Amino acid sequence: MRCNICEFRCEILEGRTGRCGMYTNKNGKIIERFPHSYLFLFPISIETMPILHFYPRHKVLQISSIGCNFKCTGCISEVLIKNVESASEILKKIPPERIIKKAKDENCIGITFCINDPIVSHHSFKELAKLVKENNLFVGCSTNLYFTEESLRELTPYLDFVNVGLKGFSDKIYQEFCKVPSAEPIFRNIKILYKNNIHFEVSVPYIKGKENEIIDIAKSLSSISRDIPLQIMRFIPLGDVDMHLEPSIKEAEKVCEELRAYLDYVYLFNSPGTEYLNTTKNGKIIIKREFYGPMGARILEYTKDYHKIKIVGKISESVFDEEGFFGGYRITRAMEMILAILTAIGVKDKETIGNIWKETLNESFMKEFHEVWGGEKTLYDYLNVVRYVGKLAKNEENAEELINYIIKKMKEIEKIREKIKKVVNVYYSMGYPLFALNGSRFENKLVEFVGGRSLNKEIKRKGKPGVNISVEELNKLNPDVVFISGFLSCPEDDFIEYCNKHSISIKALKDKKIYRLPVGWDFGSPKWILGLMFIANKIYPKIYNFNIQKEANEFYERFYETSFEISNRSFYK
Known part of the structure; x- marks a missing residue:
């Protein structure tokens, strides 16, 4: 029996499953294994989906299941994609009526299926979407858009907004990174969305060395409309992907500048401190945003004439901050x-x-x-x-x-x-210098534990995982030592160049005490104990003298049964 939901069109034998693991053949009929079953159900700000040009700053109800028809290397949702059988244990059966009630109770403008792809829950999503529209709410999703034409047309009457997750432009990139034979059905489906007046934005990972792929995407989209927002996801190597494929923020910004020759709205994600999250027109910032976690953004301010840009709906006057880990891909x-x-x-x-x-x-x-x-x-x-x-x-x-x-x-x-006589002032950034981690973050707890003073605690505004600050604020803090996060990072040379270019004048810069943490050593993993020793050595080199290489070798051999080597940015590697 053939499954005709996505373009793989899997031939599924009785009692077996297809490529995504989410459909089975039962009595000669293709059915969902886990109908109306979801992993997550909570409200998010629409920019954490992310969607930037559809009812900005409004709240939508996020639903997610498990599994995917793609097998992309470095996927941010790999824990849900590669572990279908494990993750199925935590699915909860939630009828459409309950989801709609939750959306209304939370004052959401609609629901969105994201984190994993609605392709793997097609029948449930279609049924839910129909009822959502009947209740005068919006329907959206994030998808690789590898639908068959017939299954996509079943959804188009109900869709209002879509984040299309491209992997590249060529068949070669899809074959190499996703084990997908051709990109053609996806670009065919983009035209279907456009012809049906469905608002969509396109996101694509920028993989180092694959710049031409993104430029070709921009050219293709511009042939449809220059107004299509393009979200560049600076590639963060997870899973089994090597670090050398990760571009720096500086490299990603250069690519974004090139793309603006083809499209009016180009944005850079996964790059704390970048200005390429802002919406501009004729050199003027119309909507100012900051980094808000992996694949997320948050509006800081906007001008009254924002309606002059291509945008659907009004910007919400109220701000919704998701609690804790809940929201987008966190x-x-x-x-x-x-x-x-x-x-x-x-x-x-x-x-x-x-x-x-x-x-x-x-x-x-x-x-x-x-x-x-x-x-x-x-x-x-x-x-x-x-x-x-x-x-x-x-x-x-x-x-x-x-x-x-x-x-x-x-x-x-x-x-x-106990030997510390003079406390050292420390500033902790993520990405570029002007993105300050929240004072309560784990990284700053490491600083304080070894006896340093966390200057980040003097910054009152909070974000996820931090906030943009001004040059004047950083100069006033004037840290003795600066650490750059080991997660979404920035090379020391780029960091210093940014400081010099933006008139940042701090003691740490003059004394050459700017240090980037090794990947995974300051957040998300038990390896933070290595980061603690690293930080101790750098802040107080005269009293701490840990042999970091020796400590790392011992830790990795003891708890990971392997020699010390930083492979990528996965917490569990």
Whole structure:
């Protein structure tokens, strides 16, 4: 029996599944394995989807299931894509009526299916979309758009806004990165969206060395309309992808500037501190935005004449801030943080991983977990999470081994810390210099634990995971030492060049005390204990003297059964 929902058109035998793992052949009929079953259901600001030109700053109800028909390397949602059987344990059956009621109760303007692709839940999404429209709400989704023409036309009467996730322009890039034979059906479907007056924006990862792919996309879109917003996702290597494919923010900005020759609205994501998230017209900023987590943005301010740009609906006057990990793709990072603990304590069984996600993906635990990474909890509270996860996995012995290792290093630092005579002022950025991490973030807890003073705590405005500040603010802070996040990072040379270009004059720059954390060493993973020692050495080199290479080798061999090597930005690697 052939499945005709996406262009793979899988031939599925009785009782078996197709490529995505989400459909089966039952009695000669293709059906969903998990109809009307969802993993997440919570309100988000539409820019975290992300959609920038459709009812900006309004609230929509995000729904997500599991699985995908693509197998893209470096996917930000890989924990939901590669682990269908594990993740299926945490799906919840939610009827359409309940989703619509939730959307109305939360004062959402509509619902959106994102994080994974609605292609894998086509029948449920179509039924839901029809009822949503009957209730005068909007319907949207994020999709790779690899629908068959007939299945897409089943949805078009109900769709209002779509984020089309392209992977490139050529068949070659789709074959290489997604194991997809051709890009042609996707560009055919883009024209169908346009002809049906459905608002859509196009997102595409910028992979280093693949600049021509993005330029060809821009040329193709401009032949339809220069007004189509193009979102450039600076590629963040996750999963099994090598670091060398990640472009710097500086390199990505250069590409964005080239793309503006073809399209009027080009935006750069995953690049904290960039100005290429702003909407401009004739050199004037119309809508000013800042980085708001992976693949997310947030409006800071806008001019009264924003209606002069191509935009659907009015900008909401109220601002909605998602709580904790809830909102856009941040929840997938939380799932990976749990996976990082499980990996370090030797848990690899997919069924066990699924059961633990089932136990931890609830509002109560996620709120507490977020407090560890971005709230009032301490470094020692993280160890309680490790102990809890170890208990759930029935692997308490390995969990305690990890806990004892971390405690031993922390006690060493606490003892040495008593020798500090003069406190050093530290500023922690992510990406470019003017994006300051929230003072309550985990990275700043590391700074304070070794005896440094976190200047980030003097910045009152908060974002996710931080905020843009001005040159004047940074100069006034005048840090002795600057750290650049190990997650969404920036090479030291680019950082220094930015400082010089923007008249940033701080002591750390003059004294050459700007340091980039090794990947994964300051957030999201038990490897933060290595980052703690790294930070200690850099802030107080006269009293701390950890042999970082030796410590890293020991840690990786002991808890990852491999030699120390930074492969990519996955927390669990």
